[in-house]
Amino acid sequence: MFAMRYHRYGGPEVLCLEEAEEPHAGPGQVRVAVRATGVTPADWYLRSGMLRDTAPLGFPHIPGMDAAGTVDEVGEGVVGTAVGDAVFGLVPFADRGGAAARYAVLEAWAHNPRAWSFEEAGGAAGNVDTATRVLEALEATEGMTLLIEGAAGGVGTVTAQLARARGLSVIGTASEGNHGFLDRLGVVPVTYGPGLAERVAPLAPHGIDVVLDAAGKGSLAELVAITGDPRRVITIADFDADRHGVRFSRSEAGASPGWAGLPLAARLADQGQLTIPLHAVFALKETASAHEASAAGHARGKIVITVP
Structure with a gap:
Protein backbone atom coordinates (compact mmCIF):
# COMPACT_ATOMS: atom_id res chain seq x y z
CA MET A 1 0.00 0.00 0.00
CA GLU A 18 6.32 5.38 -0.33
CA GLU A 19 5.21 1.75 -0.35
CA ALA A 20 4.59 0.08 3.00
CA GLU A 21 3.34 -3.26 4.24
CA GLU A 22 -0.43 -3.45 4.75
CA PRO A 23 -1.69 -3.70 8.33
CA HIS A 24 -4.43 -6.18 9.25
CA ALA A 25 -7.15 -6.12 11.88
CA GLY A 26 -6.40 -8.08 15.03
CA PRO A 27 -8.89 -9.21 17.68
CA GLY A 28 -11.24 -6.37 18.63
CA GLN A 29 -10.03 -4.18 15.77
CA VAL A 30 -11.19 -3.13 12.31
CA ARG A 31 -9.20 -2.07 9.27
CA VAL A 32 -10.41 0.82 7.16
CA ALA A 33 -9.66 2.10 3.71
CA VAL A 34 -8.72 5.59 4.88
CA ARG A 35 -10.49 8.61 3.45
CA ALA A 36 -9.18 11.25 5.85
CA THR A 37 -6.93 11.61 8.90
CA GLY A 38 -6.46 14.48 11.32
CA VAL A 39 -3.23 16.32 12.15
CA THR A 40 -2.50 17.16 15.78
CA PRO A 41 0.48 18.82 17.49
CA ALA A 42 1.41 15.35 18.75
CA ASP A 43 2.13 14.31 15.15
CA TRP A 44 4.90 16.84 14.74
CA TYR A 45 6.02 16.55 18.36
CA LEU A 46 6.71 12.88 17.64
CA ARG A 47 8.23 13.50 14.21
CA SER A 48 10.61 16.17 15.51
CA GLY A 49 11.89 13.93 18.32
CA MET A 50 10.53 16.25 21.00
CA LEU A 51 8.96 13.23 22.75
CA ARG A 52 11.68 10.69 22.04
CA ASP A 53 12.40 10.17 25.77
CA THR A 54 8.78 9.59 26.79
CA ALA A 55 7.31 8.20 23.54
CA PRO A 56 10.12 6.73 21.42
CA LEU A 57 9.17 5.65 17.90
CA GLY A 58 10.02 2.62 15.86
CA PHE A 59 11.06 3.44 12.31
CA PRO A 60 9.82 3.73 9.68
CA HIS A 61 6.82 5.49 11.20
CA ILE A 62 3.48 6.42 9.63
CA PRO A 63 1.93 9.55 11.20
CA GLY A 64 -1.76 10.02 11.86
CA MET A 65 -3.51 9.01 15.08
CA ASP A 66 -7.13 9.08 13.96
CA ALA A 67 -8.98 8.39 10.74
CA ALA A 68 -12.26 8.01 8.97
CA GLY A 69 -12.89 5.50 6.23
CA THR A 70 -14.75 2.41 5.09
CA VAL A 71 -14.29 -0.87 6.96
CA ASP A 72 -12.71 -3.58 4.82
CA GLU A 73 -11.55 -6.04 7.53
CA ALA A 86 -18.26 4.12 7.33
CA VAL A 87 -16.52 4.73 10.66
CA PHE A 88 -14.18 7.16 12.43
CA GLY A 89 -11.78 6.25 15.19
CA LEU A 90 -8.30 5.88 16.70
CA VAL A 91 -5.27 3.81 15.73
CA PRO A 92 -3.78 1.43 18.35
CA PHE A 93 -1.92 3.29 21.09
CA ALA A 94 1.19 1.13 20.74
CA ASP A 95 1.59 2.29 17.13
CA ARG A 96 1.16 6.01 17.99
CA GLY A 97 0.27 6.60 14.36
CA GLY A 98 -0.46 4.87 11.13
CA ALA A 99 -3.47 6.59 9.56
CA ALA A 100 -1.73 8.61 6.84
CA ALA A 101 -1.90 5.63 4.50
CA ARG A 102 -4.17 3.64 2.19
CA TYR A 103 -5.22 1.36 5.05
CA ALA A 104 -5.20 1.80 8.84
CA VAL A 105 -6.24 -0.33 11.80
CA LEU A 106 -8.55 1.20 14.42
CA GLU A 107 -8.87 0.02 18.01
CA ALA A 108 -11.71 2.38 18.97
CA TRP A 109 -14.35 3.70 16.60
CA ALA A 110 -17.95 4.73 16.00
CA HIS A 111 -20.11 4.89 12.91
CA ASN A 112 -19.90 8.13 10.97
CA PRO A 113 -22.76 10.51 11.71
CA ARG A 114 -24.85 11.46 8.70
CA ALA A 115 -24.11 15.11 9.40
CA TRP A 116 -20.34 14.81 8.80
CA SER A 117 -18.28 14.52 5.65
CA PHE A 118 -15.35 12.09 5.65
CA GLU A 119 -13.06 15.09 6.13
CA GLU A 120 -14.92 16.19 9.26
CA ALA A 121 -15.08 12.63 10.60
CA GLY A 122 -11.38 12.12 9.84
CA GLY A 123 -10.48 15.03 12.09
CA ALA A 124 -12.84 14.15 14.94
CA ALA A 125 -11.78 11.08 16.90
CA GLY A 126 -8.55 12.29 18.50
CA ASN A 127 -10.09 15.54 19.66
CA VAL A 128 -13.26 13.85 20.89
CA ASP A 129 -11.15 11.37 22.87
CA THR A 130 -9.05 14.16 24.39
CA ALA A 131 -12.02 16.40 25.16
CA THR A 132 -13.98 13.58 26.78
CA ARG A 133 -10.99 12.48 28.85
CA VAL A 134 -10.39 16.04 30.07
CA LEU A 135 -14.03 16.72 30.94
CA GLU A 136 -14.21 13.46 32.90
CA ALA A 137 -10.98 14.25 34.75
CA LEU A 138 -12.28 17.73 35.63
CA GLU A 139 -15.59 16.20 36.78
CA ALA A 140 -17.31 18.77 34.59
CA THR A 141 -21.05 18.76 35.22
CA GLU A 142 -24.12 20.82 34.46
CA GLY A 143 -24.07 24.34 35.84
CA MET A 144 -20.28 24.71 35.94
CA THR A 145 -18.33 27.32 34.01
CA LEU A 146 -15.37 26.09 31.96
CA LEU A 147 -12.57 28.33 30.73
CA ILE A 148 -10.65 27.05 27.70
CA GLU A 149 -7.27 28.61 26.96
CA GLY A 150 -6.87 28.23 23.20
CA ALA A 151 -10.54 27.64 22.41
CA ALA A 152 -10.42 28.14 18.63
CA GLY A 153 -8.18 25.13 17.88
CA GLY A 154 -9.20 21.56 17.17
CA VAL A 155 -9.34 20.35 20.78
CA GLY A 156 -10.78 23.63 22.03
CA THR A 157 -13.71 23.69 19.63
CA VAL A 158 -14.67 20.08 20.37
CA THR A 159 -14.26 20.43 24.13
CA ALA A 160 -16.42 23.55 24.13
CA GLN A 161 -19.24 21.82 22.29
CA LEU A 162 -19.12 18.66 24.40
CA ALA A 163 -19.07 20.80 27.55
CA ARG A 164 -22.11 22.75 26.39
CA ALA A 165 -23.90 19.47 25.67
CA ARG A 166 -23.28 18.59 29.33
CA GLY A 167 -24.88 21.85 30.43
CA LEU A 168 -21.74 23.87 31.17
CA SER A 169 -21.16 27.50 30.32
CA VAL A 170 -17.97 27.98 28.32
CA ILE A 171 -15.61 30.94 28.07
CA GLY A 172 -12.79 30.64 25.57
CA THR A 173 -9.63 32.62 24.86
CA ALA A 174 -8.70 33.45 21.28
CA SER A 175 -7.36 36.28 19.16
CA GLU A 176 -9.93 38.96 18.40
CA GLY A 177 -10.22 37.70 14.84
CA ASN A 178 -11.62 34.42 16.17
CA HIS A 179 -14.16 35.90 18.58
CA GLY A 180 -17.03 35.75 16.11
CA PHE A 181 -16.11 32.13 15.32
CA LEU A 182 -16.30 31.19 19.00
CA ASP A 183 -19.53 33.08 19.48
CA GLY A 193 -2.67 37.19 27.23
CA PRO A 194 -1.64 39.00 30.46
CA GLY A 195 -4.53 40.41 32.44
CA LEU A 196 -6.81 37.49 31.58
CA ALA A 197 -8.21 37.28 35.11
CA GLU A 198 -9.48 40.87 34.94
CA ARG A 199 -11.11 40.28 31.56
CA VAL A 200 -12.74 37.01 32.65
CA ALA A 201 -14.15 38.30 35.94
CA PRO A 202 -17.15 40.21 34.50
CA LEU A 203 -17.92 37.30 32.16
CA ALA A 204 -18.11 34.79 35.04
CA PRO A 205 -19.61 36.59 38.05
CA HIS A 206 -19.78 33.31 39.99
CA GLY A 207 -16.20 32.39 39.12
CA ILE A 208 -14.50 29.82 36.92
CA ASP A 209 -15.00 26.25 38.08
CA VAL A 210 -12.58 24.38 35.82
CA VAL A 211 -9.97 25.18 33.17
CA LEU A 212 -8.52 23.43 30.14
CA ASP A 213 -5.24 24.77 28.78
CA ALA A 214 -5.16 23.68 25.14
CA ALA A 215 -2.64 26.32 24.09
CA GLY A 216 0.51 25.69 26.11
CA LYS A 217 1.60 29.34 25.98
CA GLY A 218 2.93 29.63 29.51
CA SER A 219 -0.25 30.87 31.19
CA LEU A 220 -0.65 28.14 33.82
CA ALA A 221 0.23 30.39 36.77
CA GLU A 222 -2.56 32.81 35.86
CA LEU A 223 -5.02 30.00 35.12
CA VAL A 224 -4.36 28.48 38.54
CA ALA A 225 -4.87 31.90 40.13
CA ILE A 226 -8.21 32.27 38.33
CA THR A 227 -9.57 29.04 39.83
CA GLY A 228 -7.65 29.22 43.09
CA ASP A 229 -6.79 25.52 42.91
CA PRO A 230 -4.33 23.77 40.56
CA ARG A 231 -6.42 20.59 40.77
CA ARG A 232 -9.13 22.38 38.81
CA VAL A 233 -6.78 23.04 35.86
CA ILE A 234 -5.69 20.52 33.22
CA THR A 235 -3.28 21.12 30.36
CA ILE A 236 -2.72 19.09 27.22
CA ALA A 237 -0.01 21.37 25.87
CA ASP A 238 2.25 22.81 28.59
CA PHE A 239 5.08 20.45 29.57
CA ASP A 240 5.79 22.67 32.59
CA ALA A 241 2.60 21.45 34.28
CA ASP A 242 4.25 19.76 37.27
CA ARG A 243 5.90 22.98 38.40
CA HIS A 244 2.45 24.54 38.80
CA GLY A 245 0.81 21.48 40.39
CA VAL A 246 -1.36 21.07 37.28
CA ARG A 247 -2.28 17.75 35.70
CA PHE A 248 -0.97 17.03 32.20
CA SER A 249 -3.48 14.87 30.32
CA ARG A 250 -2.35 12.55 27.54
CA ARG A 267 -25.23 11.19 18.20
CA LEU A 268 -24.62 14.83 19.07
CA ALA A 269 -23.52 15.53 15.49
CA ASP A 270 -26.75 14.17 14.09
CA GLN A 271 -28.66 16.29 16.60
CA GLY A 272 -26.86 19.40 15.37
CA GLN A 273 -24.90 19.83 18.62
CA LEU A 274 -21.38 18.98 17.41
CA THR A 275 -19.53 20.22 14.36
CA ILE A 276 -15.89 19.75 13.37
CA PRO A 277 -14.72 23.11 12.00
CA LEU A 278 -12.01 22.56 9.40
CA HIS A 279 -9.09 24.98 9.26
CA ALA A 280 -7.54 23.43 6.16
CA VAL A 281 -7.65 20.22 4.12
CA PHE A 282 -4.47 18.88 2.53
CA ALA A 283 -3.85 15.97 0.16
CA LEU A 284 -1.72 13.09 1.45
CA LYS A 285 1.24 14.22 -0.66
CA GLU A 286 1.03 17.59 1.16
CA THR A 287 1.48 16.10 4.64
CA ALA A 288 4.62 18.17 5.26
CA SER A 289 2.64 21.36 4.64
CA ALA A 290 -0.11 20.12 6.98
CA HIS A 291 2.47 19.56 9.74
CA GLU A 292 3.88 23.05 9.15
CA ALA A 293 0.38 24.56 9.38
CA SER A 294 -0.20 22.79 12.69
CA ALA A 295 3.16 23.86 14.10
CA ALA A 296 2.40 27.50 13.23
CA GLY A 297 -0.19 27.40 16.01
CA HIS A 298 -2.92 29.51 14.41
CA ALA A 299 -5.38 26.86 13.25
CA ARG A 300 -9.06 27.74 13.56
CA GLY A 301 -10.50 24.27 13.97
CA LYS A 302 -8.99 21.08 12.59
CA ILE A 303 -6.30 20.38 10.00
CA VAL A 304 -7.09 17.28 7.94
CA ILE A 305 -5.30 15.17 5.33
CA THR A 306 -7.31 13.34 2.67
CA VAL A 307 -6.25 10.00 1.25
CA PRO A 308 -7.00 9.18 -2.42
Missing part, protein backbone atom coordinates in the same frame (compact mmCIF):
# COMPACT_ATOMS: atom_id res chain seq x y z
CA PHE A 2 1.07 3.64 -0.24
CA ALA A 3 1.79 5.50 2.99
CA MET A 4 3.37 8.68 4.25
CA ARG A 5 6.37 7.66 6.38
CA TYR A 6 9.57 8.92 7.94
CA HIS A 7 12.70 6.96 8.82
CA ARG A 8 14.30 9.34 11.33
CA TYR A 9 13.42 12.27 13.55
CA GLY A 10 13.57 15.67 11.92
CA GLY A 11 11.66 18.47 10.24
CA PRO A 12 8.82 18.11 7.75
CA GLU A 13 11.37 17.25 5.05
CA VAL A 14 11.81 13.73 6.51
CA LEU A 15 8.26 12.81 5.40
CA CYS A 16 8.06 10.77 2.20
CA LEU A 17 5.30 8.98 0.29
CA VAL A 74 -13.23 -6.96 10.82
CA GLY A 75 -11.18 -8.60 13.57
CA GLU A 76 -12.21 -11.50 15.78
CA GLY A 77 -14.75 -10.57 18.43
CA VAL A 78 -15.99 -7.38 16.78
CA VAL A 79 -19.78 -7.01 16.81
CA GLY A 80 -22.00 -4.28 15.44
CA THR A 81 -19.60 -3.28 12.67
CA ALA A 82 -19.37 -4.87 9.22
CA VAL A 83 -17.34 -4.58 6.05
CA GLY A 84 -18.57 -1.53 4.14
CA ASP A 85 -19.50 0.52 7.21
CA ARG A 184 -21.13 30.96 16.73
CA LEU A 185 -20.13 27.86 18.70
CA GLY A 186 -21.88 29.18 21.79
CA VAL A 187 -18.62 30.13 23.51
CA VAL A 188 -18.17 33.49 25.24
CA PRO A 189 -14.93 34.82 23.73
CA VAL A 190 -12.18 36.66 25.54
CA THR A 191 -8.75 37.83 24.37
CA TYR A 192 -5.81 35.79 25.65
CA SER A 251 -3.49 9.29 26.00
CA GLU A 252 -2.35 6.18 27.82
CA ALA A 253 -2.11 2.53 26.86
CA GLY A 254 -5.29 0.51 27.26
CA ALA A 255 -8.90 1.55 26.92
CA SER A 256 -9.16 5.31 27.25
CA PRO A 257 -12.04 6.91 29.15
CA GLY A 258 -12.32 9.13 26.10
CA TRP A 259 -13.35 6.22 23.85
CA ALA A 260 -16.89 6.36 25.21
CA GLY A 261 -17.12 9.83 23.72
CA LEU A 262 -16.95 8.58 20.13
CA PRO A 263 -20.52 7.19 19.80
CA LEU A 264 -21.83 10.10 21.87
CA ALA A 265 -20.12 12.53 19.48
CA ALA A 266 -21.82 10.85 16.54
